[in-house]
Amino acid sequence: MNSILTSKWTKVVVFLVCLIPFDVLLWRAFHNGLAGFPNNMDFGANPIEFITHATGDWTIRFLVITLAITPLRKILRLPQLIRFRRMLGLFAFFYAFLHFSTWIGLDHFFAWSEMWKDVLKRRFITAGFSAFVLMIPLALTSTAGMIRRLGGKRWQLLHRTIYASAILGVIHYYWLVKSDERKPLLYGSLVAILLAYRLGAWIYGRGRGATASHATRAEPSTAEGA
Amino acid sequence: MLIKKAPDLTYKDVTPKGLYMGRRNFLFGIAATYGAVVGYKKLTRLLAGPATGSTPVKLTGVTKWPYSTTETETPIQDVTHYNNFYEFGTGKSDPADNSKNFTTTPWTISVEGEVAKRRKFTMDEIMKLAPLEERIYRHRCVEAWSIVVPWIGFPFSTIAKLVQPTPKAKYVAFESYYSVNQMPEGPSAGIELPYVEGLRLDEAMNPLTLLTVGMYDETLPNQDGAPVRMVIPWKYGFKSIKSIVRITFVKDQPPTTWNIANSHEYGFYSNVNPNVDHPRWSQATERRLGEFRRRPTLMFNGYGDQVASMYAGMDLKKYY
Numbered sequence: 344m345n346s347i348l349t350s351k352w353t354k355v356v357v358f359l360v361c362l363i364p365f366d367v368l369l370w371r372a373f374h375n376g377l378a379g380f381p382n383n384m385d386f387g388a389n390p391i392e393f394i395t396h397a398t399g400d401w402t403i404r405f406l407v408i409t410l411a412i413t414p415l416r417k418i419l420r421l422p423q424l425i426r427f428r429r430m431l432g433l434f435a436f437f438y439a440f441l442h443f444s445t446w447i448g449l450d451h452f453f454a455w456s457e458m459w460k461d462v463l464k465r466r467f468i469t470a471g472f473s474a475f476v477l478m479i480p481l482a483l484t485s486t487a488g489m490i491r492r493l494g495g496k497r498w499q500l501l502h503r504t505i506y507a508s509a510i511l512g513v514i515h516y517y518w519l520v521k522s523d524e525r526k527p528l529l530y531g532s533l534v535a536i537l538l539a540y541r542l543g544a545w546i547y548g549r550g551r552g553a554t555a556s557h558a559t560r561a562e563p564s565t566a567e568g569a
Numbered sequence: 570m571l572i573k574k575a576p577d578l579t580y581k582d583v584t585p586k587g588l589y590m591g592r593r594n595f596l597f598g599i600a601a602t603y604g605a606v607v608g609y610k611k612l613t614r615l616l617a618g619p620a621t622g623s624t625p626v627k628l629t630g631v632t633k634w635p636y637s638t639t640e641t642e643t644p645i646q647d648v649t650h651y652n653n654f655y656e657f658g659t660g661k662s663d664p665a666d667n668s669k670n671f672t673t674t675p676w677t678i679s680v681e682g683e684v685a686k687r688r689k690f691t692m693d694e695i696m697k698l699a700p701l702e703e704r705i706y707r708h709r710c711v712e713a714w715s716i717v718v719p720w721i722g723f724p725f726s727t728i729a730k731l732v733q734p735t736p737k738a739k740y741v742a743f744e745s746y747y748s749v750n751q752m753p754e755g756p757s758a759g760i761e762l763p764y765v766e767g768l769r770l771d772e773a774m775n776p777l778t779l780l781t782v783g784m785y786d787e788t789l790p791n792q793d794g795a796p797v798r799m800v801i802p803w804k805y806g807f808k809s810i811k812s813i814v815r816i817t818f819v820k821d822q823p824p825t826t827w828n829i830a831n832s833h834e835y836g837f838y839s840n841v842n843p844n845v846d847h848p849r850w851s852q853a854t855e856r857r858l859g860e861f862r863r864r865p866t867l868m869f870n871g872y873g874d875q876v877a878s879m880y881a882g883m884d885l886k887k888y889y
Contacts, residue, residue: 452862
């Protein structure tokens, strides 16, 4: 298992798998104009809504997957999973960026003042917009060089902002649905479980820290090791 | 997260191999169960074979109403595959998928309440109550999308005149068909069912208010409200209740489904109004299906000349 996880090819495969939702969108876009193509393979009657929902769904899914890495690597004892975390987080940002761009360019056709009013006035847009804006610094500091420059600890601290983005993302979804709350509640519970795990681990770790001596300092922390 | 060594873990802490493998089996079990459930659903759908429900048939002897909009009709493919009909699921393409086996024969509408002549109408009787007209109306959803549909039907007032409302009748309440057997998605819709709607008596009697039995030259497809629905073109789409089984003339304003679900967002009147926003989005513009750019929404969906007088002096922000 470890040799699979540490192989550089695995990273390439994961990267390509993460692009599948995007490929499917491109495929549908290409077939949208072809007459007689089966309806369930194009964008349907409202393509802009379809793209908005698809990119939004994949944003929250990638946020959940990214947040699941730390618990999974500990529970499954597969520390090498960490190799994929930054990439998965960047895919969350990639789909969020597509989602946001769809809203700006396709849905509202760059009607800036209208959109800005919506950001302030419509609370589900406020939440979604904040979630996206909070992800920007994380995407910008996702390179190995930035980790080095910031130092592992500070980088870690900054990148905990993803907790806020995930929570705001769920709230954004919950506030926008009309009545069927099953999907937002599903993502909400997943995010809650993943954050509760961290809280539990932190409380547990603090309890231990109080009794254990501070003798051994951990190895130099790099983001990849944390 | 801080990196800590775990000096307290010793060899005896290692999970026994059996347990470790057990957990893996457990995870595999979850995945397999999920796969089996999804697979079973797809399989049963496949095995169910071709739809056994009611399918649209051609309507003849339909006259063309002279006041139809000349705007481009929305393709029937869109009008039949982009629906809000929560009894068949909350996704836009769910109604087309899940209503295939919906049986609408036999069908009766019961007309009751404050009327001189209560009675039940069979679907055959409904079809012969008045000459069928094709009326091309704009249809504006509260979700800010719109379509242009050639409906077929006759004014609702035809029914009212037959049953003769008493002077006590001030409102008309409508109720949709609901059965969990035929509509297994209903319980997860998040709204109370059966779906109910209502109109003020004068709104119901307005010549634009259409009791609708068809569209695009045929009887109504299941996902569009077969076999009989209302179309009230100056109100948001959810007022145009589908698959009607009961019409009751009443004294007081009747409860309406979306108002019960969220009274803050969906009022009893729900007239199309670009100046009164939905709390979560603007109603100033809409996307016509098939068009790229949003277009401005018209007051009363462009039917102000025919309906505005009914609301003279009313605060439409208060009575949204």
